[in-house]
Amino acid sequence: MSTSMPDIANHTTAQTEGTLDWVGMSNIEMPIMLASKGESPRMVSAFVDAFVNLNDPQAKGIHMSRLYLLLDDLSNNNELNYQTLVSLLNGFISSHQELSDNAKVVFNCDFHLRRKSLISGKQGWKAYPITITGLLNQGKLSIELAVDVRYSSTCPCSAALARQLIQKAFKEKFSQEDINLEDVHQWLGTTDGVVATPHSQRSVAEVKVKLNAATTEFPITDIVDLVENALKTPVQAAVKREDEQEFARLNGQNLMFCEDAARRLQHAMNLTTSFDDFWLKINHLESLHAHDAVSVTTKGVVGGYQP
């Protein structure tokens, strides 16, 4: 049956000749069983990009269906882990002999983790947007994991300005003679006592790492833990009042410009040897401004990530 069908990709030549860096499909929707370090494999709803290069300047095109079916096989019969990702890339190339020698696959999804509340012992789900990218370029394998971690940042400048107003209100309210501990304590518990509050903002740390050859599992939870421990104020899932109060304390004790957050993370990332390279982008979605405050840094590897 299929022999009588026109096969443009095989039997036609290019109208205009030329090689192409990447040809394939993007945003393929697929459930994927994702394996990651320390977690049981779980089904994620992924958007996948699959590419090979087109080396033959005269060939009409690549065979999209072959890439799709290799992905579909992974989705149906296997789990996505370091080894199956490498096999997939090899399969992309071996299914395109004479046409391609480079392959790339990108998986985008949310990865859900149970996270503990700060004090109350409750737990809740948090979704972390992740991207896993596999690249086979001139035989060289490169696997990258990107994770977005949301947190809260309170502006140190705003905090200092608020403190100044609080000090001023205190001087206006009390004179040397009539300071009474109970009165001051009482007054501090009113909005007149804390006359100004600093602004804080929901913030996003975008982290990309190059996994090194010794890696056998995707270290998603390790990266999330590293970022959240360094920044101290991750957004929360289940929150009772005691958790909210602790969150307020942590915000007050971890005042951060976007530069502070980037340096904290840079320091934490430099302490681990698990990654060949890293790239960080800190986004403070300002509540003072309608624009964001942003900082970017990398490990500084020669020939590695560029800011």
Ligand SMILES: Nc1nc2c(ncn2[C@@H]2O[C@H](COP(=O)(O)OP(=O)(O)OP(=O)(O)O)[C@@H](O)[C@H]2O)c(=O)[nH]1
């Ligand atoms: N290469 C290419 N294929 C496309 C594009 N858009 C849609 N397709 C379709 O992708 C389908 C699959 O192509 P192939 O993988 O070559 O399909 P096939 O010839 O049945 O499969 P093989 O026998 O394995 O070569 C074809 O029906 C193409 O028309 C495009 O922009 N480029």
